[in-house]
Amino acid sequence: MPVILIVDDSRVARLSLRRMVSAIAPDAEFLEAGSVDEALSVVAGATIDLAVIDYNMPEKTGLELAEDLRTSAPSVRLALCTANIQDAVIERARNLGMAFIPKPPDTAVLTAFITGSAP
Numbered sequence: 724m725p726v727i728l729i730v731d732d733s734r735v736a737r738l739s740l741r742r743m744v745s746a747i748a749p750d751a752e753f754l755e756a757g758s759v760d761e762a763l764s765v766v767a768g769a770t771i772d773l774a775v776i777d778y779n780m781p782e783k784t785g786l787e788l789a790e791d792l793r794t795s796a797p798s799v800r801l802a803l804c805t806a807n808i809q810d811a812v813i814e815r816a817r818n819l820g821m822a823f824i825p826k827p828p829d830t831a832v833l834t835a836f837i838t839g840s841a842p
Contacts, residue, residue: 724750726752731804771796803816804826806825
């Protein structure tokens with residue numbers, strides 16, 4: 724059973740994403756956070772398999788969280804799920820080994836990430 728971290732400052736976006744992911748991976752366990760600092764607190768001492776992270780959040784970006792997670796949990800598969808589709812953001816995410824999922828998330832793209840078939 725995979726443990727999936729969903730990080731987005733919008734509660735509605737987290738609920739929507741959780742609903743979509745639950746349809747793809749019904750046996751998944753979820754951890755949720757509304758900010759980078761909350762996410763770091765939530766994952767302290769937890770083992771997560773996947774993380775779907777928004778880019779635009781208060782105080783720190785999702786890419787800053789990804790950098791922290793790469794250090795503390797290098798084997799976690801990460802995806803940046805954002806409406807910010809600037810080439811520089813996408814390139815930086817890919818340089819961190821993250822999948823890129825544009826918002827609103829497409830089911831096929833999200834499925835590819837969850838199942839491990841995304842680049």
